[in-house]
Amino acid sequence: MKKVLMVLIISPGLLLTAARAQDKKGAAVAPTPTTDTAKKKPAGITDKIKSSRKYDGLFTLYQDTVTGTVQLYVKKNQLGKEYIYQSFSINGPNQLFLNQSMHRQTLVFKIEKAFDKLEFSRVNTRFWYDPNNPVSKTATVDKPEAVFLVEKTVSEDADGYLISADGLFISEKLDPVKPLFPPGIPPTAIFNLGNLNPAKSRYTALRSFPSNSDIVVDLAYDNPAPYNNGTTDITDARYVRVRMQHSLIEMPKNDFQPRRDDPRVGYFSQMVTDQTSISPVPYKDIIHRWYLKKKDPNAALSEPVEPIIYWIENTTPVEYRQAIVDAGLKWNEAFEKAGFKNAVQMKIMPDDADWDPADIRYNVIRWVSSAQPTYGAIGPSFVNPKTGQIIGADITIEWFSGSATPILDELFKSAATTGTLQFAGMEPQHEAFCSLANELKSQLLTGMTVLDATNASPAELGEMHKQFLTYLVMHEMGHTLGLNHNMKASQMLSPAEINNTELTHQIGLIGSVMDYPAINIAADRSKQGDYYTTKAGPYDLWAIEYGYTPFNEGEEAAGLKKIIARSTDPKLAFGNDGDDMRAPGKAMDPHVNINELTSDAIGYAEERFKIVNQLMGKLVQKYTKDGQSYAELRTRYGTLLGQRFSMASAISRYVGGIYIDRSFPEQKSTNKPYTPVPLATQKRAIDMMNKYIFAPDAFDADAQVFPYLQPQRRGFTQSNSGDDFKATENILYLQTSSTLSHLLHGATLQRITNSRLYGNQYSVASMMGDLQKGIFNADITTNVNVYRQDLQTYYVRQLVSIIDPKNQQFEDVSKAAALYTLKKIKTQLTTAVSTNDETKAHRANLVFLIQNAIEPK
Numbered sequence: 001m002k003k004v005l006m007v008l009i010i011s012p013g014l015l016l017t018a019a020r021a022q023d024k025k026g027a028a029v030a031p032t033p034t035t036d037t038a039k040k041k042p043a044g045i046t047d048k049i050k051s052s053r054k055y056d057g058l059f060t061l062y063q064d065t066v067t068g069t070v071q072l073y074v075k076k077n078q079l080g081k082e083y084i085y086q087s088f089s090i091n092g093p094n095q096l097f098l099n100q101s102m103h104r105q106t107l108v109f110k111i112e113k114a115f116d117k118l119e120f121s122r123v124n125t126r127f128w129y130d131p132n133n134p135v136s137k138t139a140t141v142d143k144p145e146a147v148f149l150v151e152k153t154v155s156e157d158a159d160g161y162l163i164s165a166d167g168l169f170i171s172e173k174l175d176p177v178k179p180l181f182p183p184g185i186p187p188t189a190i191f192n193l194g195n196l197n198p199a200k201s202r203y204t205a206l207r208s209f210p211s212n213s214d215i216v217v218d219l220a221y222d223n224p225a226p227y228n229n230g231t232t233d234i235t236d237a238r239y240v241r242v243r244m245q246h247s248l249i250e251m252p253k254n255d256f257q258p259r260r261d262d263p264r265v266g267y268f269s270q271m272v273t274d275q276t277s278i279s280p281v282p283y284k285d286i287i288h289r290w291y292l293k294k295k296d297p298n299a300a301l302s303e304p305v306e307p308i309i310y311w312i313e314n315t316t317p318v319e320y321r322q323a324i325v326d327a328g329l330k331w332n333e334a335f336e337k338a339g340f341k342n343a344v345q346m347k348i349m350p351d352d353a354d355w356d357p358a359d360i361r362y363n364v365i366r367w368v369s370s371a372q373p374t375y376g377a378i379g380p381s382f383v384n385p386k387t388g389q390i391i392g393a394d395i396t397i398e399w400f401s402g403s404a405t406p407i408l409d410e411l412f413k414s415a416a417t418t419g420t421l422q423f424a425g426m427e428p429q430h431e432a433f434c435s436l437a438n439e440l441k442s443q444l445l446t447g448m449t450v451l452d453a454t455n456a457s458p459a460e461l462g463e464m465h466k467q468f469l470t471y472l473v474m475h476e477m478g479h480t481l482g483l484n485h486n487m488k489a490s491q492m493l494s495p496a497e498i499n500n501t502e503l504t505h506q507i508g509l510i511g512s513v514m515d516y517p518a519i520n521i522a523a524d525r526s527k528q529g530d531y532y533t534t535k536a537g538p539y540d541l542w543a544i545e546y547g548y549t550p551f552n553e554g555e556e557a558a559g560l561k562k563i564i565a566r567s568t569d570p571k572l573a574f575g576n577d578g579d580d581m582r583a584p585g586k587a588m589d590p591h592v593n594i595n596e597l598t599s600d601a602i603g604y605a606e607e608r609f610k611i612v613n614q615l616m617g618k619l620v621q622k623y624t625k626d627g628q629s630y631a632e633l634r635t636r637y638g639t640l641l642g643q644r645f646s647m648a649s650a651i652s653r654y655v656g657g658i659y660i661d662r663s664f665p666e667q668k669s670t671n672k673p674y675t676p677v678p679l680a681t682q683k684r685a686i687d688m689m690n691k692y693i694f695a696p697d698a699f700d701a702d703a704q705v706f707p708y709l710q711p712q713r714r715g716f717t718q719s720n721s722g723d724d725f726k727a728t729e730n731i732l733y734l735q736t737s738s739t740l741s742h743l744l745h746g747a748t749l750q751r752i753t754n755s756r757l758y759g760n761q762y763s764v765a766s767m768m769g770d771l772q773k774g775i776f777n778a779d780i781t782t783n784v785n786v787y788r789q790d791l792q793t794y795y796v797r798q799l800v801s802i803i804d805p806k807n808q809q810f811e812d813v814s815k816a817a818a819l820y821t822l823k824k825i826k827t828q829l830t831t832a833v834s835t836n837d838e839t840k841a842h843r844a845n846l847v848f849l850i851q852n853a854i855e856p857k
Ligand SMILES: [Zn+2]
Pocket: 434, 435, 436, 475, 476, 479, 485
């Protein structure tokens, strides 16, 4: 068969050159006047624009002052050039990720003329080829064009062409707006906007500047027969208007140098493959970073020509503004490592500001209180896809009013559907969906409950809250500086060091603010140190040094190599979302996880289990308050249950875990790239789960709270199944979703067996046996309580499912171990002592399930 070398083309002159400073977003830039009389009026289009207002800028727009329709004027010298498109949602259903300041679609496009039409097409930025290599001549082969719009010209003159703009902007051509419905999702599961109704849609604002044109539109959607009425933010599910901004941006022209990505440090990046390279790793991936240039190139420490300016929106509560300013400025310590002084500046948007926070030239930290918060806080930025230069950023902090939030009350009932929403033609944007504030808020509420229970002063509560806000702002700002998550950072300090403020004020509590750590709570209240880290950690300083240190020409490769060589320092440990283990069966390294703390996460979790059990005894007294219902008590209880869930999840990942070391050979790490977790650690994790999650008395402390867990009635909102707390359902969910669903996941079992070949001493059969001990031994000679009945039945059912010959998710080693364990359980049940009918019925059911599975009729 003929071999075809597949090379995709991008214009060589445009790649990896670039860019203009963030002056576009700089505060001081004034809007250019929208009328430009110096130029000669285009003769041929006069007739078509006579009742229009002109918006002159990167693209010239004409809006009819009577009908509101818009025409776009494309200059002849704009044909064939590349531009950046960025869309933002300004107002729309949160559950469809159309809420304020969502940075949505980023793409590169170009316009070309074909006969009497203009063609708009998207440019593929995923490949690079060396223009000096003859293979580059085949660059156009097998690269289908992505033409998203063809529009007939209305008229033309010597300089350009006029077209109707509706096809571009009152449409879903550039941004898909509506999510795809994943197959199998019933129409009742996701709120559906229906179809775009152009007749009811309109232009809301036009802004045109020399380097960018913003077109704000209200897109009207009609759905005459909605199956799903949406959440309370949806006024009428049949009629929804979505406010969107289309921004057309000039390719930055400056001496910005793209910086190569490295697997040992965590930047958002553009993946680019060199199609003319014979290297086994032909990657030219580039990181997202701002364009910083020293005012004084020779100074070791210099101010940048253009600093990165963040504006705090004037909707932010006055009492939080200073804390946000202080938090943002703390990033300057990191930029000093890269040679920049005052790189980050924080300003407060005046109440009488004449600019709109949606103006892309301003980076704004926004503050909202929406009806249906889905994210807590987001820190997206948008970049030039060809160079990685960050062009703008916004942060939105979602203010949860009150502490009795539905999110925490429904901790175990959250709908999974929205997390799977996909948009046609859009890359998944991990940075856009940072759930930190949700996780952090749950941790904060735990801390507040501890302080309440120990009668802490309002000042101490205030300090905890300030640390929380500082951490949140620093984290989201970190995203806008290009950093992705570092879920390995919370393991930096030992349990003995974690409350030593002399140390934590110097280097931080954790290696990076880009983690989702557990709040630090000392079991001995007199030893309490910091609750959250409030400074850039060693990893953050190092990551910014990697991403932003300027180098003289020809010195960058060596300079970066020297910086990255330090990655083996344990304080610089890094692992991002791709390696984190929060989802069952996912990833490998238990050090890369959320909601845990210290280098001994298992020991720290045990301490937290004890704290939670102690708090149970104080909940009813602390949250029984005259003049209010028991809704707050129910929320606090849900928060503590969530703590157990987080801790159990974190511990369970040590079983079958593999420590990852991503250093390169020349760094001479003492670790291999993959090292199985030692047997004793895996056993310790199992013991901890057996004691605090599976044991018959694991939830004894909760019983005193159950009679009080009453939500507040509103209208007729009581659940159809009654609004009492469903303890068995919730606790079984906790026991299984946090731990067993991971331990018995096909991927986990396969990894346990595979790693037996290179050092893992724990087999699937041994693990299943140890689980059997924890789940059955303690009450084999007594009656079995309702939690344990559910747990034992779940365990048996899972093992039965594994041995099912039709189930292809499990290897034979796992199937054999499951069968062996089922037989042992059956034998064990013959020695059981049951004195009540409930236990007799339960055990008879288990024997029935096992018997049917082993010897099906
Ligand atoms: Zn985040």
